[in-house]
Amino acid sequence: MSMDMEQSYEDLLENAYDLPNGHAKLQLLEEAARIADSLGEIEAGYEIRGEIVETASFSGFPRTALVAFSWQLGQFDKNPEMYDEWNLLWSYKWVLGYIASFPEIERSQIDELLEDMRRRYLEFGYSDYTYHYYKFVIAIDYGELDVAEKVLNQLKTMRRDDLSNCD
Secondary structure, rough: OOHHHHHHHHHHHHHHHHOOOHHHHHHHHHHHHHHHHHHHHHHHHHHHHHHHHHHHHHHOOHHHHHHHHHHHHHHHHHHHOOHHHHHHHHHHHHHHHHHHHHHOOOHHHHHHHHHHHHHHHHOOOOHHHHHHHHHHHHHHHOOOOOHHHHHHHHOOOOOOOOOOOOO
């Protein structure tokens, strides 16, 4: 290939940043991730996948976001010192916001994800607010209105922090 592959993933990223969220932006980001992976650029792949999670989450491609997030989570767990936890924890919120829409993901797995998010938030010094918020969201998604009401009442008494943007 005559094109400098490293430059091409950077060019793809630059072009993607100029686009609104949607399929075209997502395609550029996915291609940039493929190129970064082929070059062994794990840190770049991690950052690009953060963009994929955000773009896919707000463009109607939750499965794409989930796959990219899973990859990020695996990389973070291998080398947590290499990555900023803030973006990962923020992405966790987006993923949990639509996780119940996947019928192939069992409720027990969703509960495990929720508990994993809680552990990570507490480990990095954040409050339980976001955990309870998504416990509420998931209860609503499953039609568990009695659970949702209890959690909502808890939320009203809890301390918010920088990762709990949802009223």
